[in-house]
Amino acid sequence: MILKQLLSRHAYLQKYSSASAVGTQISKTAKCCWGNSLGRVARQCGRCFSTKIVLGIETSCDDTGAAVMDETGNILGEALHSQGEVHLKTGGIIPPVAQQLHQENIARIVQEALSASGVGVDDLSAVATTVMPGLALSLGVGLGYSLELVERHKKPFIPIHHMEAHALTIRATNRVEFPFLVLLLSGGHCILAVARGVSDFLLLGQTLDIAPGDMLDKVARRLSLQQHPECSGLNGGKAIENMAQRGNNLCYGFKVPMERHLNCNFSFAGLQNNVNKVIKQKEKEEGLQQGQLLSCVSDLASAVQHTVAVHIAKQTHRAILFCVQNGILLQDNATLVVSGGVASNQYIRKTLQIVTDATGFYLLCPPPRLCTDNGVMIAWNGIERLRAGLGVLHSTKGLRYEPKAPLGTDISEQVEKAAIRVPKLNLTM
Known part of the structure; x- marks a missing residue:
């Protein structure tokens, strides 16, 4: 009502x-x-x-x-x-x-x-x-x-x-010192940046279309996961993560986005379209209407989650290499902070852990409830x-909200010009 x-x-x-x-x-x-x-x-x-x-x-x-x-x-x-x-x-x-x-x-x-x-x-x-x-x-x-x-x-x-x-x-829970690399993953954003101070960020890359949380939510709705008894009441991202635990992430060879682009930007819209095509084909093969649960739903969820995680991991790996090569971050005691709603996804965290283990970075995430x-x-x-003493106002006259607002100074073109090729890592779990 x-x-x-x-x-x-x-x-x-x-x-x-x-x-x-x-x-x-x-x-x-x-x-x-x-x-x-x-x-x-x-x-x-x-x-x-x-x-x-x-x-x-x-x-x-x-x-x-x-x-x-x-x-x-x-x-x-x-x-x-x-x-x-x-x-x-x-x-x-x-x-x-x-x-x-x-x-x-x-x-x-x-x-x-x-x-x-x-x-x-x-x-x-x-x-x-x-x-x-x-x-x-x-x-x-x-x-x-x-x-x-x-x-x-x-x-x-x-x-x-x-x-x-x-x-x-993360600085409220772990007292991390500046500078550090931060990966922000949420329903509306996907950003790689270097935090040099409280209000001092270098933007290395961001999503060119939709964010990973939005994409996972849309795939979950297309798979009708709300109808699955184990996903009732879960948001799209959580539903995908839940179903993926019992699936085979290698069943479907979804192409990792932007593998030929040597930058730190992200793109999830093309992957979503490819997933939708596979779902439609599987529904046709099983004689199902849209809204009915596929028998392969766990494998699909696992493959989608894996592809998203690999895309995020590879772009983050390039960001780490760029920061070290350009002296923005020192490899000794350097930290990668991952935050935002999608940062609570344990599979994505484990994939990023593989990257930080290979590069000598520390991986830190706020507690899930603070993501x-x-x-x-x-x-x-x-x-x-x-x-x-930054941005403390004693007069709010004329203050407005801003639905769209960049984070920090954009140096993404410098990242692309560096054309760093990322070494291959085994990101399959």
Whole structure:
């Protein structure tokens, strides 16, 4: 019933909902504040928080997230509302539906994160919110709510680049030093970059069409994996990974994309088209209509996942060699960080581990729950920017969200000119 109501009012959605009142007090015995907003200290259960405390708010796509963190990386409180179940039923994310769900849940989610932390809004050093890139309607909800919140409580505001936040999450859990190579894999992005500082990135390559998460979701829908009893309730990427575990990844010789291109860009649209052709042919052979489960579904899922993993691994291998040859990264103690929703795929992680073992790099990934969109990564990016004095705004007049936003300085042409050939590795598992 709720889904039908949401779908029926697409064209009639109101402007971003006003930010409802957020609790700003902690108990008198627990409150201990002095100095300016960047020097406040909140005390809870006899324990003092760090002097810098940031509320992070995330609404870039289909998850409403909020978290309160201190500068040492402690998660003081967090909350998350996932829209995944709704979008599974609609066969994909419908932006107006995502917007409406963000509007209905953002005040509650922020309040839950604050309540769990024991920190009031008046005790925050700043509010950090995703403003780029993402779905315009979703970004608008988070930004509209946040701007009203910081205006009411006279707090600094820190606009956050969603992919920068994914890239830096590892520094909250592992204290990785700059510079490091980062591979960002998600439903909407596939990026290779060097993180040289909090807001200093060199872009080595990115997807030229669709992202791996989007491609896996579409293949899962074409295979009707939601109808499989072992995939009910799983998103497309998880469903593919689940079915692939019992399949033979060598049954279908899908061509690895861009093998003749000596750069670090990615492409998944051609692979998706080839997979769709094979699925159609198999349905014809088995006398099935679209929507019915193929007998070879596990083998198909395994072959698709393997091909995606090999493509990602080879481009990442080239990026590593480029960085070492050009002195951007030193091979000793160099690190590859893999983050984003698709980074939780264990097969892809193992394939990348083969590459890092061969090149002497360390492979690090945030915990799976921090790979997907969440408020923690936004709060931590806020902490990083606050400490570095980067992008902290005391006036938000004219601030807008940006659905499309590049990450860092693009040096992908230099990578292509280097024309580095990647040595063959055995990536079959």
